[in-house]
Amino acid sequence: MLNFSEQPHKRKNLLTGEYILVSPHRSKRPWQGQVEDLAPDDRPQYDPKCYLCPGNARADGTINPDYKDSFVFVNDFSALLEDSSLDTFNEDNLLQAEAERGICKVISFSPRHDLTLPQMSPTEIKAVVDLWQREFRELAEHDWIKYIQIFENKGSIMGCSNPHPHGQIWAQSSLPVEIQKESEQQAIYFQKNSRTLLQDYLALELKKDERIIVNNEHFVALVPFWAAWPYETMIISKRAVPSILEFTEAEKEDLAKTLQELTIRYDNIFKTSFPYSAGMHQAPVNSGDQPEWHWHMHFYPPLLRSATVKKFMVGYEMLANPQRDITPEQAADTLKQQATVHYKAQ
Amino acid sequence: MLNFSEQPHKRKNLLTGEYILVSPHRSKRPWQGQVEDLAPDDRPQYDPKCYLCPGNARADGTINPDYKDSFVFVNDFSALLEDSSLDTFNEDNLLQAEAERGICKVISFSPRHDLTLPQMSPTEIKAVVDLWQREFRELAEHDWIKYIQIFENKGSIMGCSNPHPHGQIWAQSSLPVEIQKESEQQAIYFQKNSRTLLQDYLALELKKDERIIVNNEHFVALVPFWAAWPYETMIISKRAVPSILEFTEAEKEDLAKTLQELTIRYDNIFKTSFPYSAGMHQAPVNSGDQPEWHWHMHFYPPLLRSATVKKFMVGYEMLANPQRDITPEQAADTLKQQATVHYKAQ
Ligand SMILES: O=P(O)(O)O[C@H]1O[C@H](CO)[C@@H](O)[C@H](O)[C@H]1O
Ligand SMILES: O=P(O)(O)O[C@H]1O[C@H](CO)[C@@H](O)[C@H](O)[C@H]1O
Numbered sequence: 001m002l003n004f005s006e007q008p009h010k011r012k013n014l015l016t017g018e019y020i021l022v023s024p025h026r027s028k029r030p031w032q033g034q035v036e037d038l039a040p041d042d043r044p045q046y047d048p049k050c051y052l053c054p055g056n057a058r059a060d061g062t063i064n065p066d067y068k069d070s071f072v073f074v075n076d077f078s079a080l081l082e083d084s085s086l087d088t089f090n091e092d093n094l095l096q097a098e099a100e101r102g103i104c105k106v107i108s109f110s111p112r113h114d115l116t117l118p119q120m121s122p123t124e125i126k127a128v129v130d131l132w133q134r135e136f137r138e139l140a141e142h143d144w145i146k147y148i149q150i151f152e153n154k155g156s157i158m159g160c161s162n163p164h165p166h167g168q169i170w171a172q173s174s175l176p177v178e179i180q181k182e183s184e185q186q187a188i189y190f191q192k193n194s195r196t197l198l199q200d201y202l203a204l205e206l207k208k209d210e211r212i213i214v215n216n217e218h219f220v221a222l223v224p225f226w227a228a229w230p231y232e233t234m235i236i237s238k239r240a241v242p243s244i245l246e247f248t249e250a251e252k253e254d255l256a257k258t259l260q261e262l263t264i265r266y267d268n269i270f271k272t273s274f275p276y277s278a279g280m281h282q283a284p285v286n287s288g289d290q291p292e293w294h295w296h297m298h299f300y301p302p303l304l305r306s307a308t309v310k311k312f313m314v315g316y317e318m319l320a321n322p323q324r325d326i327t328p329e330q331a332a333d334t335l336k337q338q339a340t341v342h343y344k345a346q
Numbered sequence: 347m348l349n350f351s352e353q354p355h356k357r358k359n360l361l362t363g364e365y366i367l368v369s370p371h372r373s374k375r376p377w378q379g380q381v382e383d384l385a386p387d388d389r390p391q392y393d394p395k396c397y398l399c400p401g402n403a404r405a406d407g408t409i410n411p412d413y414k415d416s417f418v419f420v421n422d423f424s425a426l427l428e429d430s431s432l433d434t435f436n437e438d439n440l441l442q443a444e445a446e447r448g449i450c451k452v453i454s455f456s457p458r459h460d461l462t463l464p465q466m467s468p469t470e471i472k473a474v475v476d477l478w479q480r481e482f483r484e485l486a487e488h489d490w491i492k493y494i495q496i497f498e499n500k501g502s503i504m505g506c507s508n509p510h511p512h513g514q515i516w517a518q519s520s521l522p523v524e525i526q527k528e529s530e531q532q533a534i535y536f537q538k539n540s541r542t543l544l545q546d547y548l549a550l551e552l553k554k555d556e557r558i559i560v561n562n563e564h565f566v567a568l569v570p571f572w573a574a575w576p577y578e579t580m581i582i583s584k585r586a587v588p589s590i591l592e593f594t595e596a597e598k599e600d601l602a603k604t605l606q607e608l609t610i611r612y613d614n615i616f617k618t619s620f621p622y623s624a625g626m627h628q629a630p631v632n633s634g635d636q637p638e639w640h641w642h643m644h645f646y647p648p649l650l651r652s653a654t655v656k657k658f659m660v661g662y663e664m665l666a667n668p669q670r671d672i673t674p675e676q677a678a679d680t681l682k683q684q685a686t687v688h689y690k691a692q
Contacts, residue, residue, distance in 0.1 A: 002433035002445050008426050009435075010520070012442040018523045021425070021446060029423030030405070033507035037383070059376070077375030079367070079662070079669060080354050087348035089355075094550050095571050096358040099348055100367060151661040159658025161379035168661065174356065176666035177364045204440050225441050277661040300664050312505025315497040315514065315623040316425070318646050320522035323425060 004327055011328075013226035014189075014197055015281075016181040020228045021323040024330075036308045039156050041273060043114040043163060052108045052164035069127035071108040072135060072169075078104035080172055101144060102172035107131060109165040116154065116165050116273055118263035118342055125256035132169075132280075133244050133252065139171040140245075140285040147175050147284045150244075155275025157302060157310065175284055182281055183293070190292030196240040198294035211332040214261045218254035221262045223332040228322040230304040230311050231269065231331050233262060235297040242283035242293040262299070265338040272307035276300055350673055357674075359572035360535075360543055361627075362527040366574045367669040370676075382654045385502050387619060389460040389509060398454045398510035415473035417454045418481060418515075424450035426518055447490060448518035453477060455511040462500065462511050462619055464609035464688055471602035474513075478626075479590050479598065485517040486591075486631040493521050493630045496590075501621025503648060503656065521630055528627055529639070536638030542586040544640035557678040560607045564600035567608045569678040574668040576650040576657050577615065577677050579608060581643040588629035588639040608645070611684040618653035622646055 002009055010019040051058045054066045059076040080102025089097040109128050110120060117125060132150055139148050152167035153160040175183070189197035205211060205222055213233060214221035221235045235258055237251065247255065266274035277300045283293035302310040304325065317323050339346065348355055356365040397404045400412045405422040426448025435443040455474050456466060463471060478496050485494050498513035499506040521529070535543035551557060551568055559579060560567035567581045581604055583597065593601065612620035623646045629639030648656040650671065663669050685692070 002435040002443060004435075004443070007430050007433070007445050008448065009443050009445045014440065014442075021522075023425035025427070026423060026425050031507065033505060034502040077372060079369035079372050079671075081371070084353050087353070089348040089350075092546070092550060094360065094547050096360075097348055097350070097355050097571075099353050099355045102354065147666075149662060149666045151665055153658075153661040156380040159379060159660040161377065170662050170666070176367075177668075178664075178666055200438075201440050204438060225443075277664050279661055279665040281665065298665060312499075314505040315499040315625055316495055316516050318524075318623050319497055319625040319627065319644060320493075320495045320516070320524055322523070325425075 004329065011226045013224075013228075014201060015185055016178070017185050018181070019321065020226055021321050022327055023323060023325055024327045026325045027330075029325075031305060031309055033309075033312075036157055036310060038272065038307060039163065045112050045114050047113045047164070050113055050162065050164050052106075052162060052166055053113050054111045067108070067111055069124065070110065070131045072105055072131060075104040075106050075168070078102075080104050080170060086173065098174070100173055102170060103139060103142075103145070104171075105135065105169040107135070107167045107169065109167065113164050116263070116267075117152075117259055118267050119344070120165075120260070122253065122256045122260055125259055126253055128167075129244075129247075129252045129255050129259075133247060135169055136244050136282075139169070142171075143286050144173050145171045145285060146287055147172055147179055148282065149176065149279060150282075151277065151279030153277050155273065157275045158277050160275075179281065179284065183284065183290070186292040186294065187290075196292060196294040198236050198296060199240045202236050202238070210329055213265065213332065213335045214258050216254050216257060218251045219258040221258055223328045223335065225328060227328040227331065228313075228324055229300045229302065230324060230326055231266065231274075231299075231301045231335065232328075233299045233335070235259070235262065235299075237295045240294045242290055243285075243295055244280065244282060246295075261340050264340055264342045265335050266299075266301060268338040268343050269334060270303060270307040271343050272303075274301055274303065276302070350675065356667075357572045359570075359574075360547060361531055362524070363531050364527070365667065366572055367667050368673055369669060369671055370673045372671045375671075377651060377655055379655075379658075382503055382656060384618065384653060385509065391458050391460050393459045393510070396459055396508060396510050398452075398508060398512055399459050400457045413454070413457055415470065416456065416477045418451055418477060421450040421452050421514070424448075426450050426516060432519065444520070446519055448516060449485060449488075449491070450517075451481065451515040453481070453513045453515065455513065459510050462609070462613075463498075463605055464613050465690070466511075466606070468599065468602045468606055471605055472599055475590075475593075475598045475601050475605075478515075479593060481515055482590050482628075485515070488517075489632050490519050491517045492632055493518055493525055494628065495522065495625060496628075497623065497625030499623050501619065503621045504623050506621075525627065525630065529630065529636070532638040532640065533636075542638060542640040544582050544642060545586045548582050548584070556675055559611065559678065559681045560604050562600050562603060564597045565604040567604055569674045569681065571674060573674040573677065574659075574670055575646045575648065576670060576672055577612065577620075577645075577647045577681065578674075579645045579681070581605070581608065581645075583641045586640045588636055589631075589641055590626065590628060592641075607686050610686055610688045611681050612645075612647060614684040614689050615680060616649060616653040617689045618649075620647055620649065622648070
């Protein structure tokens with residue numbers, strides 16, 4: 001019998017088809033490595049120098065409106081451009097390149113500079129979910145757009161350059177690597193079983209009830225069996241739908257509640273604003289029916305031991321294989337023990 | 347015509363089969379995000395508290411010998427264990443896991459606590475190469491070991507927990523994800539062309555001479571066309587051999603010189619001890635003949651703009667696709683302009 005909490009082992013990520021390495025005994029090792037600075041956590045409600053606050057000027061001189069909930073605009077430093085022509089390049093099949101077209105947007109989650117998702121109310125978060133849905137619909141109207149990535153980098157440790165609560169959307173003309181992998185694995189499963197992979201996976205997780213963190217009428221947040229990051233989680237919709245487009249009002253309300261509860265639990269672990277990169281994976285758009293695609297959202301948080309010591313995905317992980325120290329079950333236990341009231345509001 | 351230095355585009359990584367996204371125009375964006383602390387750079391030649399210095403005690407009480415060049419031992423906090431049994435776990439094909447057996451070693455590159463590879467002489471680096479070759483041979487004698495990852499995490503920003511110059515070797519019972527990808531791509535190419543992929547790629551790069559950084563009798567260091575990290579490079583052996591086992595004395599001397607020159611150029615870019623994760627990719631062992639495998643070594647350095655501002659591979663990169671801001675050609679130009687004498691020795 002494989003002993004998950006003692007023996008080094010590999011687990012298969014069903015969505016990518018790739019394995020991750022788990023070294024449970026290794027969390028005992030001492031740490032003398034890098035310790036992160038804690039970003040000061042006493043921000044004003046309004047910062048005159050912030051390019052996301054209402055009424056302030058952005059890089060190109062545009063003045064933000066006096067918005068009341070969330071607010072969206074095209075990124076002033078977009079990684080993808082809309083007017084790119086679709087040229088290709090090939091030299092002896094050894095140097096291969098293709099132009100990529102896209103639109104990058106920034107979404108401010110709140111007019112308040114001092115908040116983060118876990119400090120917002122379900123109603124306020126619901127306004128963000130509404131905007132995500134609206135943006136997804138409008139971006140998908142460009143027939144050349146094939147994939148829309150909605151995501152958030154939270155915390156300076158995750159490359160976030162402005163603490164004002166915000167996320168991004170990158171919409172593009174081809175499928176990114178991770179989406180190709182998930183499309184392939186989900187399609188293989190659906191062809192064989194006529195149900196989505198995540199439908200069956202979710203049913204098994206609910207039955208076992210070992211890694212479930214949040215469970216409401218329409219959504220579940222859990223630590224996936226194959227989590228690579230220490231406190232990695234995934235939100236899965238109970239209804240098997242390909243994208244946020246399908247969500248009803250009731251579902252959007254539940255998604256907002258799920259996001260609030262999950263991020264409050266995160267903040268409570270180390271009594272700190274818990275950094276992460278998070279984002280939805282959804283069916284490619286303008287690409288025909290894809291009933292195998294099941295909406296879900298990944299959370300990849302880097303912290304491991306404390307508010308200032310993270311997991312480094314470096315040498316072995318970059319060159320060979322993602323590796324983790326604590327088990328997904330230990331992480332799930334810690335998340336389950338947290339209060340659902342934010343530590344700052346207690 | 348695709349304009350590499352103006353247009354967002356994707357480039358194909360021939361070794362993994364996966365694309366990376368290049369956003370050349372994006373390097374102009376301002377940065378108000380995280381700035382790294384510079385680790386103090388005035389270390390003593392000997393540190394009584396360092397577990398890698400000669401004569402000092404390690405975590406388990408063992409006393410290090412009074413070694414004169416490099417020195418190897420089994421990691422006191424190994425991620426893989428030698429005595430693990432090879433159990434498997436499967437629940438409805440939805441939860442899949444396998445035990446993994448392995449040996450993790452630490453290699454001190456020098457008795458001197460204050461040095462790094464670029465500050466060592468080719469003769470001193472050659473002693474490290476000799477030890478890598480010897481360790482590879484000895485580890486491969488265990489018939490259950492299938493892959494041997496030799497690597498170095500340099501700098502606290504890369505999760506290195508001790509500044510004493512050192513690297514690691516993780517040897518294991520199955521093939522890691524990145525090695526599976528490279529095995530597959532190299533095998534497809536070899537079957538079709540009867541030459542290794544890197545042989546033909548190297549010939550084309552030498553002909554074009556746009557991304558070549560070091561070129562001596564036996565090795566080339568270049569910025570690969572598909573580099574993802576800002577100053578990513580790759581060392582390729584001119585002779586198509588599957589592993590370090592095949593290297594002659596003359597080749598090992600040239601590899602030492604290549605490592606010295608490349609890492610000196612790195613340190614000179616920002617006049618700082620340039621952090622990176624680096625490691626060799628080699629043919630799996632105890633797995634039969636693999637003439638498609640061509641020895642090479644990757645360098646993944648995180649710095650982008652200065653000694654303290656790195657590239658963050660976060661939200662979009664983790665969820666969708668690796669993305670870079672400067673082009674590989676711009677990075678190659680910067681590396682080519684550097685002096686081959688270390689800035690501290692100038
Ligand atoms: O083995 P070390 O130096 O303690 O640890 C370092 O390298 C390992 C292998 O890349 C990583 O798993 C760790 O996260 C990192 O801190
Ligand atoms: O777009 P931002 O917030 O300026 O930048 C941040 O997110 C991007 C998308 O994940 C990354 O490419 C950048 O490295 C990171 O700093």
